[in-house]
Amino acid sequence: MAETTLIDPFSEARLGPVVLRNRILKAATFEGMTGGNIVHPQLIEFHRRMAAGGVGMSTVAFIGVCPDGRGAPNELVVDDSNVADLGRLADAVHGEGAAVSAQIGHAGAVGAAAGMPGLSPSRVFSPLAMKRTQAMGAGDFDRIAQAFADTAERLAENGFDAVELHLGHGYLLSEFLSPRINRRQDEWGGSLEKRARYPREVVKRVRDRVGDRVALLAKLNMADGVPGGLWLDESVEFARMLEADGALDAIELTGGSSLQNPMYLFRGEAPIAEMAKAFPRYLRWGFRLAASRFLREYPFEETFFLPYARQFRSALSTPLVLLGGVTGRESIQRAMEEGFEFVAMGRALIREPNLINEMRDGRTRASLCIQCNKCMATIYKGTHCVISGQEGWGPEDLRRKASA
Numbered sequence: 397m398a399e400t401t402l403i404d405p406f407s408e409a410r411l412g413p414v415v416l417r418n419r420i421l422k423a424a425t426f427e428g429m430t431g432g433n434i435v436h437p438q439l440i441e442f443h444r445r446m447a448a449g450g451v452g453m454s455t456v457a458f459i460g461v462c463p464d465g466r467g468a469p470n471e472l473v474v475d476d477s478n479v480a481d482l483g484r485l486a487d488a489v490h491g492e493g494a495a496v497s498a499q500i501g502h503a504g505a506v507g508a509a510a511g512m513p514g515l516s517p518s519r520v521f522s523p524l525a526m527k528r529t530q531a532m533g534a535g536d537f538d539r540i541a542q543a544f545a546d547t548a549e550r551l552a553e554n555g556f557d558a559v560e561l562h563l564g565h566g567y568l569l570s571e572f573l574s575p576r577i578n579r580r581q582d583e584w585g586g587s588l589e590k591r592a593r594y595p596r597e598v599v600k601r602v603r604d605r606v607g608d609r610v611a612l613l614a615k616l617n618m619a620d621g622v623p624g625g626l627w628l629d630e631s632v633e634f635a636r637m638l639e640a641d642g643a644l645d646a647i648e649l650t651g652g653s654s655l656q657n658p659m660y661l662f663r664g665e666a667p668i669a670e671m672a673k674a675f676p677r678y679l680r681w682g683f684r685l686a687a688s689r690f691l692r693e694y695p696f697e698e699t700f701f702l703p704y705a706r707q708f709r710s711a712l713s714t715p716l717v718l719l720g721g722v723t724g725r726e727s728i729q730r731a732m733e734e735g736f737e738f739v740a741m742g743r744a745l746i747r748e749p750n751l752i753n754e755m756r757d758g759r760t761r762a763s764l765c766i767q768c769n770k771c772m773a774t775i776y777k778g779t780h781c782v783i784s785g786q787e788g789w790g791p792e793d794l795r796r797k798a799s800a
């Protein structure tokens with residue numbers, strides 16, 4: 397069982413081979429600052445500012461491990477042309493006293509709406525792309541596992557302290573776990589053991605390649621939020637398998653499916669009008685058609701994933717990251733009291749990047765984030781809070797910079 401004595405969230409903490417200045421992580425929130433497969437200066441500034449705001453570690457959001465692993469056209473794939481700039485990003489974050497992580501993954505079926513084949517364990521219908529996805533072929537298994545290891549290694553060689561593997565949100569590795577999506581009848585589908593085989597193999601391949609050069613985390617779905625999807629009975633069992641494999645330094649607990657039930661992972665308002673406007677023209681029709689069914693709303697509650705996350709805490713000794721509706725000091729303290737080693741925060745830090753410093757210095761006022769989720773619609777043009785804006789990387793700034 398994990399240590400449950402009272403822990404100061406603002407004290408140093410070890411995450412695998414890395415020491416963080418505190419236990420608060422900036423969760424991956426896709427920044428939309430990598431169009432053209434370029435690390436735009438705004439991306440560096442985004443993470444420098446999160447670091448200056450006090451987090452222990454900032455997470456660069458979704459990096460595809462290969463071109464067909466992108467979930468949106470403006471997502472980064474690490475290559476010779478951008479790896480040095482990622483190194484500069486790492487330097488900027490370190491300069492502010494924080495560590496830096498990168499979330500890597502293969503978007504699987506989610507990529508179908510972005511013009512990718514939308515590889516998935518079995519063919520599924522993508523309501524956004526209005527087409528069926530492509531099932532993984534024999535050659536894809538090794539190619540994609542290799543791409544995970546290559547990407548993690550390049551990040552480790554270029555200043556990153558941690559790598560987060562995406563095993564959630566209906567992306568490829570979480571699709572393997574889903575009994576609803578993975579209908580394969582070969583060695584990669586069927587029983588939980590078989591559905592778990594590919595994600596476990598990828599995690600082990602990455603660890604074998606990076607060794608102790610970086611901390612390795614997995615962002616894991618506890619529940620897909622769809623009937624017939626992955627749920628606690630199997631996700632806890634899968635987490636036990638990961639623990640037995642011994643390749644991870646921490647597991648960050650999430651839920652929901654970008655393809656089938658995205659609001660499950662956010663809670664709060666569904667920003668349908670804003671999303672429709674932000675979507676590329678060719679997707680708007682499909683989006684509007686699918687939105688009311690697909691963007692089902694759930695009321696927001698502080699630490700909304702805690703009741704599920706507790707199931708993992710009681711079953712595992714692996715360090716755990718509590719995510720989902722952590723917005724204030726009390727929630728952070730509560731997470732520590734319940735035995736979580738870390739918390740991760742997304743929207744509250746988009747709203748107020750300096751929140752952690754202020755809480756450390758005694759702020760009691762609640763977060764200003766109202767979970768309107770309109771930041772979700774800004775991910776195509778530079779992720780920011782539509783209430784506060786973010787000087788330097790709002791849409792107008794990006795347009796001005798692009799035309800300069």
Ligand SMILES: Cc1cc2nc3c(=O)[nH]c(=O)nc-3n(C[C@H](O)[C@H](O)[C@H](O)COP(=O)(O)O)c2cc1C
Nearest residue numbers: 423424425426457458720721722741742743771772
């Ligand atoms: C604008 C935005 C972009 C996001 N992008 C990603 C992403 O690229 N990868 C990911 O795993 N989660 C992503 N998320 C989900 C967050 O990491 C987090 O799971 C979710 O916002 C719940 O945490 P919170 O209540 O602290 O915001 C995104 C969230 C937002 C608001």
